[in-house]
Every structure is written in structure tokens, then in C-alpha cells.
Amino acid sequence: MTERLAVRKTYKLWIGGAFVRSESGRYDEADGVNFPRASRKDVRDAVAAARQAATPWAARTAYNRGQILYRAAEALESRAATMGVPRDEVEAAVDVLLHYAGWTDKLHAVLGGVNPVAAPFLSFSLPEPTGVAGIVAPDAPPLLGLVAELAPTLAAGNVAVAILSETDPLPGLDLAEALGVSDVPAGVVNLLSGRRQELATALGAHRDLNAIVDAAGDPSLATELDKLAAETIKRVRHDDPASTYEDATDDALDRLEAVTELKTAWHPVGA
């Protein structure tokens, strides 16, 4: 019997729920595999897709969003062997997803509440998603680092455009496939591989982005992102560059708050 020739995977970007090559036609290579080198136009397409998905995602019930994140954890666990990272890292990423799946309907109790105002009103403050968040994932750990930044963003009701690890983008592109077969709606997560400097600055400069979560650990990029963010008063969180994501859920509330707005509503009480 002749030896079977393997069917290779063509790695693609994940934008608006579709697996696509970079519009630029460019590619890079890692571990003998070609993968797309996304362009600034891909970043713009991804932000546009995310914006379209933002309102319907935020409008889902907290329970439903929690179940979708749980389903994503299931999908990831079942593909543990194919993610291209050690099993431990996949398991840690699954646990992070589970942790945040349970946050979707707890955030209101922790951050919000009824305000005992000195006037006849029912006044309450409640958390709402900031909107579209840009994520600059760390180089390592390539899967856990990405999931630890993505999960709180989604749990708080945001949609995301993430720039994957530059040195090891394949696990991130594999994650797209796991999320693609779970119930995450199209456009809620968009994943781009390529050169970080080029993509992160295009993302930071985008005027329709509400927040940036920067976990690249590069001080000069961090400064540049801060300056770009100031243009449209984006919310910025820089992750600790020393983070190994071993305790990726210890600062869950800080991560959730970084992409959360608090809305105060006043309704009259009385006739």
C-alpha cells in the first residue's frame, strides 16, 4: 500500500466569520507553514465587521453570552490535540474561558447597583460594554495569552479584533477554527496574523475602535498606542509584560473593567 500524502491546512485570517487570505496577498512563514500577513486594509475590514457585530452581541442576554463562551470552551477542549501548543496550555485556556463564561451575568452585581439618591428617583448604575476592542496579543504563550485577553473582552459584552502572536501565530489561527465551530457569532471575534508593529498601529489609529488591550510587552509600541488612542479618547489597558498567564484570572475584574462603561439611569418615582 502506498504511503498516504497528508492534506495540509491553508492557514487563513478570520474576519467577519469568514476564513480569508490577506487582501494584500502577502504571506509569511512559520515552522515551514505559510500563513497570511495581514495588511492595514485587513485591519479596517476587521474593525468594520466587528462594529456590525457589536450591537447584536451586546443585546444578547448575559445568560446566552455565557453559554456561548462555555460552548467555545467545549470546542477548544475537544481540539486540544490539534492546537499546536502543549496540552497544559490548552487546558489553562479552556479554564480561562470557563471562568469568564460565568462572569457575563455577575458583572452587574459586582460593578453596578441602585444608587440611594437624595431625591425621588430610582437611580441605578449598570455596566455596559465599551464596544469594539482591539487586542494586541503577547508573543507567548501564543494560545493562552490570546484567550486570556479575549475572554474578558467578550464576557463584558464587547467584540474584538485581535492581532496574534507575531512569533507563533498558528495556535491563534487554529483557535479561529475552534471558535468557528462553536456558537460565537460572525464578527464578534476577528483574528489577524502578521507584523505586529504594522497591524497594531493601524488598529490603534482606527477611529471606530473604542478600546485597546495591549499585551505585547513592548514599551515603545505601548507609548505609540497611547498616543494614537488619545486621538479619539480610547480606553487603554497595558498588560504586565512579565505576565506568564499562570494566574490569568486573578485580575479578572481589572480586565473586565478595562472594557466596561458604567451607565447611570434616573427614572422618576411617584405619580
Place this chain on the structure above:
Amino acid sequence: MTPSVETRTSIVWDYAPAPESADHIRLKDRYGLFIDGDFKDPADRRYVPTINPATEEPIAEVAYGGPVDVTAAVQSARAAHPKWAALRDLERAKYLFRIARLIQERARELAVVETIDGGKPLRESRDVDIPLAAAHFFYYAGWADKLVYGFPTHPAREVRPLGVVGQIVPWNFPLLMAAWKLAPALACGNVAILKPAETTPLTALLLAEICQEAELPPGVVTILPGDGSTGASLVRAPGIDKVAFTGSTAVGRDIQAALAGRDTRLTLELGGKSANIVFEDAALDQAVEGIVNGIFFNQGHVCCAGSRLLIQESVRDEVIAKLWQRMRRLRVGDPLDKNTDVGAINSAEQLSRIEALVAAGEDEGATRRSIECELPERGYWFAPTLFTDVSPAHRIAVEEIFGPVVSVLTFRTQAEAIEKANNSRYGLAAGIWTDKGSKAFEVASALKAGVVWQNTYNHFDPTAAFGGYKESGFGREGGPAGLRPYLEIVT
């Protein structure tokens, strides 16, 4: 047929002048910088008079802090921080309670000074600014020894103050904004350097006296009057751990960019172009009162002013007719008169900004109506103004005017109202006028705004978070959320 609005309100009662006496006000001729518990001359001896915008008369001379003074202020604050942060929480609370009480005790004096320095009607400084400032200190005083209950902690987590905070406040609610900034910062164990606005430094300087009266340890509160350059050196000064700014989006953007790459925390409370939405099922007379309060309160110098009035088409003519009738009854003039509704514009500079945007509104084809009223000869004044035939692209529908000018837009459906309301780079506040509860809740949740008022407008409370979405800034003031920017949670 119901009688026309004109018939029902045809009797106009005039009011006799009712000026609040200013005899009891004892202001000094000159105020220095409040550093290290004492008033000090600025390094370059620069003093600039602060002007009463209703008369253009100087009130007192006020020091301008320069870079050397900023350095001295930060040094004094840094030195004061360890002791203040180590104080027993309840003792820290007691100082803040003292300040709250002293503000209440000196409320009349503070109200008059606020009014002569800034031009706002005494009715507002007396009934809103000063009582709310005291309430903020009282509210956050109570938090000082309860911080661990305010944040979900973990055996391995504790809350800690940040250190020295630099705070810059605007001229529209001078003492109230100082209270919003100082009270939570101090309650959390930080020390603060506050820069009051260039045109309205006096009540912050009286607050410095109150800090002395309260025997607050030197260096815990520093008041550094000055202009934009003082603020610019303060936010850039080494040794500042956190900056809190309330003011324009343009300056906020500069501050955010200036802090790029630095470990200094930042919260911003910036501009707005808030939508006030009137549905056809609203109680229209009540709505008209709310519209007036939403835009003419404090001459429209309010970041959350309801400056974009969205009226459902079916009631457009009726609401505009009622609004115009109501506007014509507004009393514009002497801010110290207890019957005055609309006082003086805060400064000549602000007046020219309002005039320029109003001229742009006319040039772009909107229809302008300003009420006819006798304006005093001296001082800075602008008659309450209503723009109709406004398109969403007009500058008066997009840019913050920060004056007594309302732009009317219309909508047909609820979905259109939401879309128009959210069509702004700002997202500070919004108003909804409807008698249907479920509709109000649905619209409130769809609006991208930090504060949503239903059947009311411009209500504030120390227990309720305030702050914006999008380019209206980030971070919240008020309520438990208002503590968060002044603490770090250490694991």
C-alpha cells in the same frame, strides 16, 4: 378647542429686584498658592486679577502657579502622603466630615463668591453647587473606613491609595468639581494637588481656608491656581501618580497624549453634545420645563447640557411653541438677583466662542431665534437662543457650544431617535421624555451615554456615578465607582 399657549400665558408678572447681599463677604485683596498648608507667593510673583463676568470688575488678585511652584507643590504633597495614608481610616474620614460641615456652615458666603466669580445665578450656586459639594465630602468621608467593603477582595488582595494625584477642574461648577475630585481622592488615602480654572479660582481658595480650619495636615490638599500652562506642568510633573481632568475634549486629548508611555493613571470627564429626546406621548409641559433646565441651567455651561433637542415630528410644532413661550419668560441678568434664571457668560473668551458657533449656525442655514431681553451694558451676556431647521451635519448639531443655545432636530420613530442620539462622537448624557415606562427603559439601554435621565434632566447625586462614553472621556465620578480611579488593588 384648547386655548393657545399665547392666551394661557398672556399675563406677565414682573419681579422687583431681589439681590442677595454681598456685604458679609470678606475676600482678601490677593490670594497666593496654597502649598504645604499655607498661602505662598508664586516663585515669579505673578498675580492676575479674577474678574466678575457680570460687571467686568476685578474681585481679587490671584497667584498663577508656574513650573517652579508645581515642583514645590509635588514635593510638599509627596512628603505629606505617607502619614496621611497611614492615618487610621476613621480619622481620615473625620477630616472629610469636618470639611463637609464647614462648607455647610459657610454655604452662603461660598454661594455668593461662586456667583460673583463665575456669573452663575445665585439660585443655582445656593441650591445646587454648594449643597452638592458638601454632600460629596459627606458621602466620601463615609467611605474612608469602608474601602474593603467597596471592592471584591480576595485574601491576597488589598486596596491601596495611589499617592499624589493632580486634579484639574473647569470653571462651570468650580467648588462642586473640586469636591468631586478631592473627596474620593482623600478618602482613599491619596494627597491631592488641585488646579482650579483660570477664571474661577476663588471658591477653591476659600476651600483652602476651610482645609486650614479643619486642621487638615499640611500638604494633603494643595490648591494651585493658574492658567493652562500651570495645568500642563502639573500633569507632566514627575511624582504625580494620577491625573484627573474635567474640561474640554481638546485638552483631554492633549493630556492623554502627554501621558503616553508613562505609568501615570488618568481619568477624563470631557465634553458632550447630549440628546434630549421628546416623544409624542410625553407630558409636554413637564418636558418643556426639563428642556429649559437641560440647556439653560448655568447658561448652558454644562458638559452634560441637553444641547441637541430631538422632538418627535408629530409634536414638533407644539413643543417648539411651548418652549419659545417659556424661553421668553426667562429672566436674564444680575446673577446675584435671586429671581435670575440665566446669569452672565463666564468669560469674554467663552462669549466669543458661543457667538462664533451661533454665527456658523446661521451661515449654515438654520433658523435662529434669540429672546428679546435687556442685557446689562457691562459684562458678558448671551440671550437664550433656539435653533430650528437644523440638519444633523450642522456645526451647531455636532460641536459643543457650552452656552445657552439649543438646536432642535426631529425624528419619526423610536429607532430613528436612538440612531440620531447616538450619532455623536460624544456620549456623556441623554434625556428621555415619555410616559411609557417600558419604552423609557428600552431607549435608555440603547443610548451610548454615561447618564440617562427619564422625565428629568441635570440631576446629580454623590451616590450616583457620572461620566462618559466615547470622546466624553473615561472613568466615573460619584458612587462606589468614583473610588476606583483613586485606588490600586494589589495582589
